[in-house]
Structure formats: C-alpha cells, structure tokens
Amino acid sequence: MRWANGWLFTLVLALPLSAQEAKNPDEEKKKDDEAKAKIVEFNKEMKSAKTPKDQADRIAALGELKHPRVLTELKGYLKHPAADVAIETASQISKYEKDKDAAEALVNGVNLRRDKDTMVKFVRYAGDVGYRGIAAKLVSLTRHREVDVAREAVDSLAKIKSKDSIDPLINLWRDLDQIRDDKDTGGGLGGGLGGGLGGITGTNTLQDEQKKRKNDLTPAVRNALEKISGEDLKSMKDAADWWRRAKSTFKEPD
Numbered sequence: 001m002r003w004a005n006g007w008l009f010t011l012v013l014a015l016p017l018s019a020q021e022a023k024n025p026d027e028e029k030k031k032d033d034e035a036k037a038k039i040v041e042f043n044k045e046m047k048s049a050k051t052p053k054d055q056a057d058r059i060a061a062l063g064e065l066k067h068p069r070v071l072t073e074l075k076g077y078l079k080h081p082a083a084d085v086a087i088e089t090a091s092q093i094s095k096y097e098k099d100k101d102a103a104e105a106l107v108n109g110v111n112l113r114r115d116k117d118t119m120v121k122f123v124r125y126a127g128d129v130g131y132r133g134i135a136a137k138l139v140s141l142t143r144h145r146e147v148d149v150a151r152e153a154v155d156s157l158a159k160i161k162s163k164d165s166i167d168p169l170i171n172l173w174r175d176l177d178q179i180r181d182d183k184d185t186g187g188g189l190g191g192g193l194g195g196g197l198g199g200i201t202g203t204n205t206l207q208d209e210q211k212k213r214k215n216d217l218t219p220a221v222r223n224a225l226e227k228i229s230g231e232d233l234k235s236m237k238d239a240a241d242w243w244r245r246a247k248s249t250f251k252e253p254d
Helices: 002-014 017-022 025-048 052-062 068-079 083-093 100-112 116-129 132-141 147-160 163-177 203-229 236-246
Strands: none
Touching (some): 025 052, 025 068, 083 100, 147 163, 163 203
C-alpha cells in the first residue's frame, strides 16, 4: 500500500500544472474573482479615459490578466471607432495562444473595420494565436481587394501551417503566375484575384493593381508553402508536384 501511495503521489506530481489547477475549485474561484474585480476596475477607469491613447492604455492594463472573462470583455473593443484602441485590443487578444474564441474574434473582426492598417493588424494577430481552425477564413482573405490584407492573410497561413491551406495557396500561386508583367491588354490578368476590385477604371490602372498583387503575394505564397511543407519550392510547379506526391501521407507540422 505504501508503494501504491507513493506511486499515486508521483503520478500527481507528473500531471501538467494546468491539469492539477483544473481540479482545484478554490484556485479557479480565486482566478474568477480576480478577473471580475479587474473588469470592474477597468470599466471604472475607462469612463475617465479622455483620449484613444488613454483608452488603449487601459486596454493594455486589462490584458495583463489572461482569463476567459477578460477575453470576453476585450472582444467588444475590436469594433471601437478609434484605430489605436482596436489595435491594442487585438494585440491583447493575440496572447490567447491556440484559443478558438480569440482567433475567430480577430479574423471575423476584419469585417468590422474600414481602415486598412487595422485590418492588417487584425489578420496578423489572428495568425499569432496559432489556431488552425481559422484557415478557411484566412484563405478567403488572401483574395481581399486590399493587397496588404491579402498578403498578411498569406503570412498568417504560414504561421498556423494548416493542411487545409495548401491547395488554396497553390491555386493562388497559379493565378498569380497568370498575371502579365507587361502592358498588353489582351487578358491574362489572373481570373478571380482581388474579388473586390470592381470600380477601378482604366485598363492600365487595373493591370498596375494586378501586377502589384503578383509582386507582393508571390513571394509570400512561396514562403508560406515552404514553411508548411518543409520543402524548397522554387516555382508553383514544384509546389504542385510536391503536393501530388505528399498529399496522401502529409502530417501538419507542430
């Protein structure tokens, strides 16, 4: 019996700290009470914050405590009209590693914004969370009319390394390769790229936009596929050939 008790003690010690804490209701209640008090203090201080910088500072202070209640409170500020406040909020949310709610709040938050720089930051921070479940939404953003947003979506796919992003990235590379590098007006602009480009007038203007998209996105797509695959891919054909060989046995990297 002594041996059994000793073995049990060793097993408890071997458990991850999070597993032990999860079974300690007193500790969980203490953390919950701390989060509630922190939020009450935050809401009180936000009422006296006169400028966006002051508000962003309050957001940063709240974010020092990681807790589901704090995350819920933070998510409401992603739609704040001041870019500085929204970006600081996104930065704090990005600390919730592998958290589904955090990642989805950030990537969905892109549709709440109209300012390009804030959209870019939201996409970047969504990738920093590292939750693979947002891969499909990031893939959709790789076709965003704002090239900087599209490039950041590709970069975030490189961070999360989802198997589900490989086919779409190869297809995007194929479309980018079809964009002409000259001023020829005979077509070849890469169908479907930048789905929100409607309203741009003038063939040269459209071609310039598409050429910028090709120049900015192609190296990003190559880099993303190399990070996911662990391969040296010098062309779209290399990527497609590798994926044909590896698709049936490929495992997502850690």
